[in-house]
Amino acid sequence: MASINDIANEFIREEIEEYLERPDEIERFIEMFSQASSAMQDISAALIDGDHHTVDELTEEALGNGTEALEIMDDGLIIGMGIVGIKFRENFIFVPEVLACARAMKAGMAHIEPILSDSGIEPVGTVIMGTVKGDLHDIGKNLCIMMLRGAGFVVHDLGVDTSEDEFIEAVEEYEAPILGMSALLTTTMPNMGKTIDAFIDEDLREEVKIMVGGAPVTQTFADDMGADGYGKDALECVSLAKQFLEEPDEEW
Numbered sequence: 001m002a003s004i005n006d007i008a009n010e011f012i013r014e015e016i017e018e019y020l021e022r023p024d025e026i027e028r029f030i031e032m033f034s035q036a037s038s039a040m041q042d043i044s045a046a047l048i049d050g051d052h053h054t055v056d057e058l059t060e061e062a063l064g065n066g067t068e069a070l071e072i073m074d075d076g077l078i079i080g081m082g083i084v085g086i087k088f089r090e091n092f093i094f095v096p097e098v099l100a101c102a103r104a105m106k107a108g109m110a111h112i113e114p115i116l117s118d119s120g121i122e123p124v125g126t127v128i129m130g131t132v133k134g135d136l137h138d139i140g141k142n143l144c145i146m147m148l149r150g151a152g153f154v155v156h157d158l159g160v161d162t163s164e165d166e167f168i169e170a171v172e173e174y175e176a177p178i179l180g181m182s183a184l185l186t187t188t189m190p191n192m193g194k195t196i197d198a199f200i201d202e203d204l205r206e207e208v209k210i211m212v213g214g215a216p217v218t219q220t221f222a223d224d225m226g227a228d229g230y231g232k233d234a235l236e237c238v239s240l241a242k243q244f245l246e247e248p249d250e251e252w
């Protein structure tokens with residue numbers, strides 16, 4: 001088992017000691033950070049600090065040094081956002097600070113987006129993606145979109161706060177066989193189910209495979225609302241979309 005001293009970055013060690021209280025979370029983050037390179041730890045530290053200039057510079061530098069875009073996304077940006085989430089949950093920081101961190105995350109994503117989205121392969125299928133009504137969180141959805149594009153999917157991004165009608169109109173307009181919905185709030189998760197019901201009411205449910213995701217969403221919740229698939233991260237989002245295309249008539 002790794003120890004806190006296996007983490008090279010002092011700022012990260014201090015963040016863990018000062019803000020993490022649950023033993024399982026302390027252990028999980030020590031494990032993850034100790035496995036990340038010191039360059040990735042520096043990116044995480046800048047993100048946690050809400051410093052978008054430094055995230056911008058360090059991401060560009062890491063790519064220039066040959067670090068894979070996926071490694072930067074997983075070991076730099078997403079782990080850092082995990083610490084931000086805990087500090088927010090425990091009321092150590094508030095919306096303005098989280099917005100600064102989100103801006104830093106986006107500064108890093110701006111560099112890796114063209115790489116992950118540029119698959120250079122023939123389009124394999126069309127996906128509609130959006131965050132559900134009432135919900136403004138888009139970082140996770142945008143990561144999924146990058147990865148889908150990188151895997152050759154054409155993705156129409158409906159953005160945030162997307163109504164049932166907007167999802168239906170987009171699926172019809174683009175004749176998309178796949179729809180992905182994201183929700184980060186327990187209060188907006190039910191809007192996924194409402195959207196699925198709206199597809200049933202319009203007699204369009206058989207026309208589209210529906211996948212759902214977002215931090216509070218679970219496989220059980222997805223099953224209960226009648227989604228075709230649930231993905232815990234952007235990689236699972238891509239593999240679900242691929243499965244939907246490969247076996248369009250299978251049960252998921």
Ligand code: B12
Pocket residue numbers: 078081084085086088089090095096098099102134135136137138139140141143144180181182183184185186187211212213214215216230231232233234235236237240
């Ligand atoms: C950043 C953030 C914000 C930013 C959002 C900026 C932005 N542009 O997105 C801001 C500051 C605006 C914000 C606002 C609010 N937030 Co907020 N926010 C977060 C935070 C810290 C991180 C979310 C994030 O980006 N995670 C990183 C990404 C990479 O992870 P992800 O979104 O889960 O996505 C991954 C997977 O879930 C999956 N995935 C995502 N979508 C999809 C879709 C499909 C189809 C698939 C297959 C997979 C998939 O793949 C992604 C990549 O791996 C979370 C904490 C947390 N633990 O999630 C709180 C959190 C979600 N927020 C919370 C709250 C309460 C709010 C506010 C209500 C706060 C307030 N008082 O105003 C508002 C709500 C605004 C609104 N109407 O939406 C709570 C929700 C609690 C709850 N029970 O519902 C959380 C959990 C914080 C907490 N208290 O613990 N927030």
